[in-house]
Amino acid sequence: xxxxxxxxPGMFVQEKEAVTLDCTYDTSDPSYGLFWYKxxxxxxxxxxxxxxxxxxxxxxxxxxxxxxxxxxxxANLVISASQxxxxxxxxxxxxxxxxxxYNKLIFGAGTRLAVHx
Amino acid sequence: xxxxxxxxxxxxxxxxxxxxxxxxxxxxxxTVYWYQQGPGQDPQFLISFYEKMQSDxxxxxxxxxxQQFSDYHSELNMSSxxxxxxxxxxxxxxxxxxxxxxxxxxxxQYFGPGTRLTVT
Numbered sequence: 759x760x761x762x763x764x765x766x767p768g769m770f771v772q773e774k775e776a777v778t779l780d781c782t783y784d785t786s787d788p789s790y791g792l793f794w795y796k797x798x799x800x801x802x803x804x805x806x807x808x809x810x811x812x813x814x815x816x817x818x819x820x821x822x823x824x825x826x827x828x829x830x831x832x833a834n835l836v837i838s839a840s841q842x843x844x845x846x847x848x849x850x851x852x853x854x855x856x857x858x859x860y861n862k863l864i865f866g867a868g869t870r871l872a873v874h875x
Numbered sequence: 876x877x878x879x880x881x882x883x884x885x886x887x888x889x890x891x892x893x894x895x896x897x898x899x900x901x902x903x904x905x906t907v908y909w910y911q912q913g914p915g916q917d918p919q920f921l922i923s924f925y926e927k928m929q930s931d932x933x934x935x936x937x938x939x940x941x942q943q944f945s946d947y948h949s950e951l952n953m954s955s956x957x958x959x960x961x962x963x964x965x966x967x968x969x970x971x972x973x974x975x976x977x978x979x980x981x982x983x984q985y986f987g988p989g990t991r992l993t994v995t
Contacts, residue, residue: 791982801963803918803986810982849917855982860931861971862908863984865917 760785762850764866771840772874778825779835779869781850789855792833793863794824798846806848809833810855837871845873877901879968879987887993888956896951896990900968906930907949908984909941910965918965924949925971956994963989 761784771777783792794806809817809824817824825834837844847870851863880899888894900907906925910918920933924943935941938956943949953960967984 793983795986801991802988803965803967805983805985808983853982853984860923860925861906861969861982861984862920862923862931862933863910863918863967864920867917 760787760790760852760854760864762852762864762866764850764869766869767867768870768872770872770874771837773842774839776836776838777840777871779837779848779850779871781833781835781866783831783833783850783852785852785854787854791853791855792824792826793851793853794822794833794835795849795851796844796846797849797868803849807835840873842873842875845871847871879966879985881964881966881987881990883990884988885991885993887995889995890956890958892956892994894953894956894992896953896964896966896992898949898951898966898968898987900947900949900966901985904947904968904970904985906969906971907943907947908967908969909935909949909951910967912963912965912989913959914962921951953992958994961992961994963991965989 763782790811792809796804807819807822809826821838823836847868849868850866853861908923909921912918921935923931927943941951966987969984
């Protein structure tokens with residue numbers, strides 16, 4: 759069975775500093791993808807970054823980077839130069855990669871990030 | 876770019892009533908997923924459809940049913956509503972069978988804005 763663990767219920771960071779949100783996972787699937795989503799108080803789910811299990815390099819998207827350590831089964835999100843607008847709930851999620859619609863996302867419990875001025 | 880459309884955005888129902896949530900996926904996407912997110916919880920998978928056929932089923936109550944129509948839009952039907960059904964319901968769409976000409980594939984599921992259901 760697949761499982762995502764986010765051990766930090768809440769984090770806070772000073773504006774302009776970097777912050778790391780932790781995510782560990784467990785799966786028996788040979789191919790899988792790891793995602794980070796941001797959910798502001800308005801409720802929408804905003805895709806941030808994706809890492810495939812066979813990708814050789816860590817994913818980066820602007821101020822977001824994913825520290826992927828496959829042997830440790832961790833996929834931590836690093837946000838550089840935090841901004842006040844980064845305050846939100848952050849979910850780590852995983853899916854297998856199969857043909858057809860069998861690729862549901864399994865989410866962690868989330869980490870609530872507060873950026874202080 | 877077109878996004879996933881969900882309607883209605885907000886819905887208030889009383890216990891034992893029925894509700895229908897609609898989802899319009901991104902054009903060309905072949906798969907629709909439904910998720911339920913209770914207050915303070917992470918999203919939980921309910922059901923998915925691939926090419927208009929139910930493909931996977933999660934923790935969906937028997938009081939709920941869903942289908943995907945010929946135009947690929949999907950509807951989640953909820954009957955005998957309970958207070959515990961109050962939640963944010965997301966629809967997500969993805970392209971699970973990309974063609975060779977598609978750009979590098981990220982397996983991303985694109986989420987709609989959600990329907991906030993309140994049962995009183």
